[in-house]
Amino acid sequence: MKSRKTKQLSQKLWQGRFETGMDADMESLSISLHYDKKLIKEDIRGSLAQAEALTEAGVITSAECKKIQTALRVIEKDVLAGKDIFNSTDEDIHMAVERVLSERIGDAGKKLHTGRSRNDQVATDFKLYVKNCCASIIERIYALQGAVYEKACEYQTMIMSGYTHLQQAQPVYVSHYLLSFFWALERDASRFIHVSRMADELPLGSGALAGSAFPYDRKALAKKLGFGSVSQNSIDAVSHRDFALEFLSTGAILGTLLSRYAEDLIIWSSAECKYVQLGEAFTTGSSMMPQKRNPDSLELIRGKSGRLLGNFTSLFTAVKGAPLSYSRDLQEDKEPVFDTAETMDICLRVMSKVVASLVFNQDQILNKMDAAMLATDLADAIVKEGTPFREAHHISGNMIKKAEKRGCSFLDLPDSDWQSIPSGLRIKKELSFSTSIEMRNIQGGTGSRSVKQQLSKAKRLLSLHLKKKNEEKL
Numbered sequence: 001m002k003s004r005k006t007k008q009l010s011q012k013l014w015q016g017r018f019e020t021g022m023d024a025d026m027e028s029l030s031i032s033l034h035y036d037k038k039l040i041k042e043d044i045r046g047s048l049a050q051a052e053a054l055t056e057a058g059v060i061t062s063a064e065c066k067k068i069q070t071a072l073r074v075i076e077k078d079v080l081a082g083k084d085i086f087n088s089t090d091e092d093i094h095m096a097v098e099r100v101l102s103e104r105i106g107d108a109g110k111k112l113h114t115g116r117s118r119n120d121q122v123a124t125d126f127k128l129y130v131k132n133c134c135a136s137i138i139e140r141i142y143a144l145q146g147a148v149y150e151k152a153c154e155y156q157t158m159i160m161s162g163y164t165h166l167q168q169a170q171p172v173y174v175s176h177y178l179l180s181f182f183w184a185l186e187r188d189a190s191r192f193i194h195v196s197r198m199a200d201e202l203p204l205g206s207g208a209l210a211g212s213a214f215p216y217d218r219k220a221l222a223k224k225l226g227f228g229s230v231s232q233n234s235i236d237a238v239s240h241r242d243f244a245l246e247f248l249s250t251g252a253i254l255g256t257l258l259s260r261y262a263e264d265l266i267i268w269s270s271a272e273c274k275y276v277q278l279g280e281a282f283t284t285g286s287s288m289m290p291q292k293r294n295p296d297s298l299e300l301i302r303g304k305s306g307r308l309l310g311n312f313t314s315l316f317t318a319v320k321g322a323p324l325s326y327s328r329d330l331q332e333d334k335e336p337v338f339d340t341a342e343t344m345d346i347c348l349r350v351m352s353k354v355v356a357s358l359v360f361n362q363d364q365i366l367n368k369m370d371a372a373m374l375a376t377d378l379a380d381a382i383v384k385e386g387t388p389f390r391e392a393h394h395i396s397g398n399m400i401k402k403a404e405k406r407g408c409s410f411l412d413l414p415d416s417d418w419q420s421i422p423s424g425l426r427i428k429k430e431l432s433f434s435t436s437i438e439m440r441n442i443q444g445g446t447g448s449r450s451v452k453q454q455l456s457k458a459k460r461l462l463s464l465h466l467k468k469k470n471e472e473k474l
């Protein structure tokens with residue numbers, strides 16, 4: 001970026017009513033070009049449409065419109081090619097583009113901002129950006145769901161302990177556990193679809209806050225820019241950042257989900273469990289301890305969830321006190337949104353690969369599975385013999401207590417203990433991890449029929465996602 005080494009304080013496009021330039025420190029506080037340059041494509045797209053709207057409103061001629069549009073396309077090309085066309089004193093991407101445009105084509109360029117304010121301009125650019133991000137994040141979520149689905153198919157009938165309170169609770173299939181991730185991700189994707197809808201109203205035409213005095217067909221403009229509708233109220237259109245807040249909160253929720261699954265996998269890959277191994281490419285060594293193979297990929301994903309929540313908190317707090325309509329506080333919307341978009345993108349990419357690399361170890365898992373996880377099945381079996389559940393729960397609990405005292409599994413208690421339970425000896429013979437799992441074929445349960453249903457529903461959804469993607473490409 002070119003710096004202007006003038007002795008004066010810097011001059012701005014809005015300089016007219018000012019006598020002196022801006023203080024250097026104030027300028028550092030104010031300038032956002034170094035990060036909002038990211039909106040170059042959206043800004044140019046918005047300005048191309050603005051030029052057409054101005055032609056329709058009779059503000060510029062078709063020839064001027066063409067001139068502006070050609071110059072705007074060149075500016076975009078220059079910036080994307082990394083050409084240094086902006087000055088360090090350009091306040092933001094909107095001012096920078098306008099300055100270069102005016103310098104390059106003169107008066108026609110100076111007409112482009114007629115009836116437009118940076119307030120409706122930035123809201124338009126930013127909504128375009130958020131809509132785009134939602135689409136690519138949804139793609140990434142679908143890809144992760146694909147990896148989870150494949151893994152669930154691979155381990156469809158492998159048994160593991162399901163946990164509550166990080167204590168062994170009841171046996172489940174590994175596929176059932178993995179599919180829990182699939183369904184949660186489906187909700188995340190639908191939240192991003194919702195966010196995209198929230199950003200689907202065109203703000204352009206709202207001016208600074210009261211609406212443009214140079215009327216044109218906003219609906220047609222919305223269509224050109226890919227918005228589903230136009231904003232109903234110019235004050236609301238330039239003031240609200242709900243769509244950004246929802247984007248960030250949805251990102252924070254996704255981050256929390258990834259973090260929890262990362263946490264489980266970190267624990268399960270420890271030497272204490274050894275249930276699962278991550279592909280080597282997603283682990284790192286220690287600079288000191290030669291034997292180490294650490295699950296850094298998952299630790300980083302877990303760590304990033306803090307950052308995603310922080311981004312949400314930062315904008316939420318900034319917006320809270322900002323009076324309507326536009327206040328400069330709203331400029332604080334961009335960095336958290338950019339950061340959340342990038343963070344989610346990399347976390348989802350890595351998580352998909354980590355999931356694909358997982359190797360579960362049935363022997364290790366079975367080694368660690370405590371038969372006490374069948375205590376609920378014992379209680380259920382006693383219920384089937386006609387005893388009320390609360391009493392059956394007590395009887396089963398008693399057996400566990402006895403076994404603990406003897407230091408053995410409750411299945412190894414002497415026959416005399418089992419005989420004190422109605423049909424005890426028969427029940428004992430039927431107790432096993434796989435019987436326990438197969439008792440739970442209720443819809444949504446861990447039984448193999450239920451898992452099969454989940455898998456085929458998941459497969460249908462994945463192909464629906466793919467179909468939608470292909471349709472959008474057409």
Ligand code: ARG
Pocket residue numbers: 032092118119122326328330331332
């Ligand atoms: N860079 C500003 C932002 O991102 C653009 C809008 C500035 N508007 C103004 N009235 N100063 O919010």
